[in-house]
Amino acid sequence: MPEFLTVTDADFEARFAALLGMKREEAEDVDAAVAAILADVRARGDAAVLELTARYDRLTLDAAGMAFSPAEIAAEIAKVSAEDRAALELAAERIRAYHARQRPEDASWVDAAGARLGWRWTPVSAAGLYVPGGLASYPSSVLMNAIPAKVAGVGRLVVTCPTPGGVVNPLVLLAAQISGVDEIYRIGGAQAIAALAYGTETIAPVDKITGPGNAYVAAAKRRVFGRVGIDMIAGPSEILVIADAGNDPDWIALDLLSQAEHDQSAQALLITTDAALGRAVAEAVVRRLETLERREIAGASWRDNGAVIVVETLAQAAALANRIAPEHLEIMVEDAEALADAIPHAGAIFLGPWTPEAIGDYVGGPNHVLPTARSARFSSGLNVLDFMKRTTMARMTPEALKAIGPSAERLAISESLEAHGLSVRARLDRLNG
Amino acid sequence: MPEFLTVTDADFEARFAALLGMKREEAEDVDAAVAAILADVRARGDAAVLELTARYDRLTLDAAGMAFSPAEIAAEIAKVSAEDRAALELAAERIRAYHARQRPEDASWVDAAGARLGWRWTPVSAAGLYVPGGLASYPSSVLMNAIPAKVAGVGRLVVTCPTPGGVVNPLVLLAAQISGVDEIYRIGGAQAIAALAYGTETIAPVDKITGPGNAYVAAAKRRVFGRVGIDMIAGPSEILVIADAGNDPDWIALDLLSQAEHDQSAQALLITTDAALGRAVAEAVVRRLETLERREIAGASWRDNGAVIVVETLAQAAALANRIAPEHLEIMVEDAEALADAIPHAGAIFLGPWTPEAIGDYVGGPNHVLPTARSARFSSGLNVLDFMKRTTMARMTPEALKAIGPSAERLAISESLEAHGLSVRARLDRLNG
Structure with a gap:
């Protein structure tokens, strides 16, 4: 069972602080291995990438085979059902429309002293998008990374995606095609980050690297930061639901589980003014876990990292939410907008009972690459500005x-x-x- | 003498590439020492900070003495001349006016499907600004970091500034006061970054840390990145001047020297379509170096890292400038705006002969904290958005x-x-x- 905290408990503050400080991720120490891989690719280029791909992905390639050819892409994409394609296209269209509104404005004015001042926004020339292989190879993440880059005006967009044993998800290739990706390489791990940052004989270097990855990828991104731009280092996913009485416990249970099923390290939290709802949600989670495909993962996440927190007022809920600074925040209370105004620190907010967080993962329009581990205190979800830079101008x-x-x-x-x-x-x- | 390259030389590409790849900064390996300092401050708080301050800054403080008191600040500020105060206030006013225009807009709309979408910008709650001590303790940098934070709406703004031997620059305290800084601590180095990131008994933690510093400060910022937000890791300063015939060689020489005098590692480059101007500038630099106060530093920078590059066309100049992606770019050609349009990759652009870069360092209005070491390819100068974050909204x-x-x-x-x-x-x- 997860934690069940009530704000009036004598030990509430200590238990809440423990929940907040909980270290959910094993920090695998891969830094030395990653440094060696980066140096190797930097020194030997393609040859190093090919050797590392053979070793880690059990895939023997030559330099010409690193990129998917147009024919290979077409053959894979042909396997996608019309329904899946239509869903992906709807998602792409909505993500594109949302992000198009984020295009920034240039400015220029003459001030009282007679100086002309202003600024100009321009896109980065080339961006690389890391797409994980295997189970976490999500076509939706391709859309969420690639579309903002293309909306920003990035000229050259490169995807790297490891294909262990040669297996690729056709939907990933389709998502890349729909998003306007220019090059797709069958490489992954720290060697892919190195190829993107330093370039090889076959792969020209990029200026910015985004996208999630395992501990090797994260360590490699941290090391090349400065030489190229990177997005955030993503941690395990989180959701906080704030709900008052009168909500459907089963809906909330499913929303919590839709984060919990990502990863055993994910965290799903409920804050409610209604203790009875809190208990009902906990029961509904147990019921749903009986049949859920990913019940092992979701169950472990809920048991180890989940919590139900009962508060007396929504003001208390807001105060706790700001300390949590959740990646995803669902607000299911009567005046959700008013409560949202009291919670500045959140990556994405989902208002009202008809807005499950899963909508935001796919078709809502906003980005699903969001700040984790309390970093919503100081950072934003992926957006068009991440692929642009501002030059100040003065005359x-x-x-x-x-x-x-x-x-x-x-x-x-x-x-x-x-x-x-x-x-x-x-x-x-x-x-x- | 610095390099003198002509685009028609047989070895031009090799020499230009060497100039671009030049490693100007010794990467001091302080990472292990910094890791130990961070761990120590995290574990022992004030006690560790006080010990490290005694050791590195030869300054014995108790916890209560870490912060400057209002009376101490007033006493130091009283030493500032009326003229210096007026200059600082003019600078602050102009920087504030420029950055006020960077405040972003919230957005909210209903789309064709009936979904309400949008986003909201909010400031970080607390920011820490690192101000170096000693020679590089620049009041202008206090303004450039603190004012954007205050314009963003940051609630609590903290300055840390080491005072080796107890000596502080009164102008730094005045700049902090003018900018609305809330707390100023006499601490520096990696221990100051640790105090800002983790907090101590006396210093509450912040969410974002900005400001320049030495190798220890840079390594500490890199290590706390993720727990708090950081700005870029600044490298040595750079300027590129592009000038056509008919410019005053002495003005250009002084503009080049105003970067070169910062640091032996700084880089000052001239690209010109007029070989005679290039030679005249090189001669003017030599003349000015005879009497310049910082002639040792500026002379070494110009000799080791400087270059005059002669091109045949402005299109060639633009292509080279984009590869350099300079921190500062002065354009002194007939149609400066047209050439600026062809150079997307630059931190700040100064147009025309009446806009020396030094104006931008102090009173122009735009920020002087700018991307170095070619990072203008993917990043921007410090601005109001660095102290804000965007939350996406959906209903x-x-x-x-x-x-x-x-x-x-x-x-x-x-x-x-x-x-x-x-x-x-x-x-x-x-x-x-």
């Missing part, structure tokens, strides 16, 4: 330089940066002389 | 769920995530039943 006129230049000169002198000051002074002297 | 109606829910269910099944599908199905069944 002084002689008049503007006369107005503000002397202050720049003064500050430069106060910081003992003489050449800074002289670069302004030389121009002012021309104007005054 | 389905029963009709919207009927329209798009079946596709979500289908994709969930294709990914073998049964509970995801059931959480949608249970609701659809209610609607259909």
Whole structure:
């Protein structure tokens, strides 16, 4: 059974703090192995990637075989049913429409001193998307990473996806095609991150790498950060449901289980003002676990990391939610919008009983790559700006330089940066002389 | 003498590539020492910070003395001249006005399926700003880090600034006061980053840490990344000037030297269509170096890392500039705006002969914390969004769920995530039943 906490319990704060501080992920120490792989690929390029792919993915390739050819892609995609294709296309269309609204605006204005100021947004030239192989090879994640990049205007979008034993998920290839991916390589692990960051004879380097992966991939991304941009380092998935009386316990149980089934390390939490609902949800989870395909994983997650927290007021619920800073937040209370306003720290918010989090995983439109492990306190889900950068622009006129230049000169002198000051002074002297 | 390259030279590509790949920074291996400091502060809090401050900064404090008191701040600030104060206030006002325009908009709309979608921006609750001590303790950097945070709406803004031997720069305290900083601590190094990330008895933890620092600070920021947000890891400063014939060689020389004087590792580059201008600039640099206060540093930077590159066309200049992806780019050609349009990869662009880069360091308005080491390919200068995060919002109606829910269910099944599908199905069944 998961934790059952009530805010009036004497030991509530200690138990809640323990829940918050819980280390759900084994930090596998793969850093030394990853450093060696990165150095090897950097030094030997394709040859190293091919050897590592043979070793870890039991797949013998030559350099020409690293990329899926158009014919291979077409042959795999032909296996997809019309219904699956239609669902993927609906999802892509909705994700594209949502993210299109995130395109930022350039700005340019002349201020009172006569200076023209502004900024300009431009896309990164090339981005790499890591797609895990095997069970966690999700076509929806391809859409969620690739579409924002394409909306941003990324010119070259590369997917790497390991195919252990040569097996690939046709839906992943279809999702890549629908999203406008330009190149797809059958490689994975730290060697794929190295190939994307440093380039090889066959794979040109990219500027930004996104996408989830195992401990090797995460360690490799952390190491190449700076040489290329990376997205967040994703941790296990989380959901927090806040519900008042009158909700269907079975719906909430399924929403909790839809996070719990991802991973034994996932965390599903319920905060409710109604203790009876809390108990009913816990019972419904047990019932649903009896038949759920992934009952082993989901059951372990719920047992080890799950909790039902009973509060007296929604203000208490908001305060706890802000401390949790959940990746996914479902709000199923009478005035869900008002409660959402009181919870700034959350990755994605799902309002009302008709918005199960699974909608957001696939077809809602918002991104499902979201900040985990309390990082919603300071970071955002994947979005179009992650594939763009802002350049600031300034143009002084002689008049503007006369107005503000002397202050720049003064500050430069106060910081003992003489050449800074002289670069302004030389121009002012021309104007005054 | 620095490199003098001409695009028509037979060995141009090799020499330019060498310039680009030049490793200007010694990667000091401080990672093990930093890991120990982080662990120590995490375990022992104030006591560890105080011991490390005594050891590294020759400063004996007790916990109560870590923060500057209001009286201490007032006493230091009283030493600032009226002229310096006025210059700092002008800078602050202009930086505030520029960054105020970066405040992002929330969005909310109802789409064709009847789903209400949108997003919301909120500030991080608390941010920490690292300010180096000693020579590189720049009041302008306090403004450039603190003002965007305050414009974003950060509730609590903390500065840490080491004061070796107890010496502090009064202008740094004044800049902090003008920017609305809430707490200032006399601590530095990896121990300050640890205190900000983990908190101590005296210093509450923050959610985001920004600001430049030495190798220890950089390694500490890299290690706490994930637990808190960080800004970029800054490398040595760079400037690229693109100029055509008819520019004043002395102005360009001073602009190049104003980067070179920062640091021996800084890089100052000129690309010009006019070989005579290139030679004249090189001569002007030599002349200016004769008397410049920081001639040792600036001279070494120019000699070791500087270059004059002569091209035949501005299109060639743009292509090289994009490969350099400079932190600072000055464009002094007839149609500077047109050339800027051809150079997407730059941190900040300064247009025309009346816009020396030093204006941008102090009073222009745009931020001077900018991406170095070619990272302008994928990242932006510090800005208001660095202190905010976006939460996506979704609310389905029963009709919207009927329209798009079946596709979500289908994709969930294709990914073998049964509970995801059931959480949608249970609701659809209610609607259909």
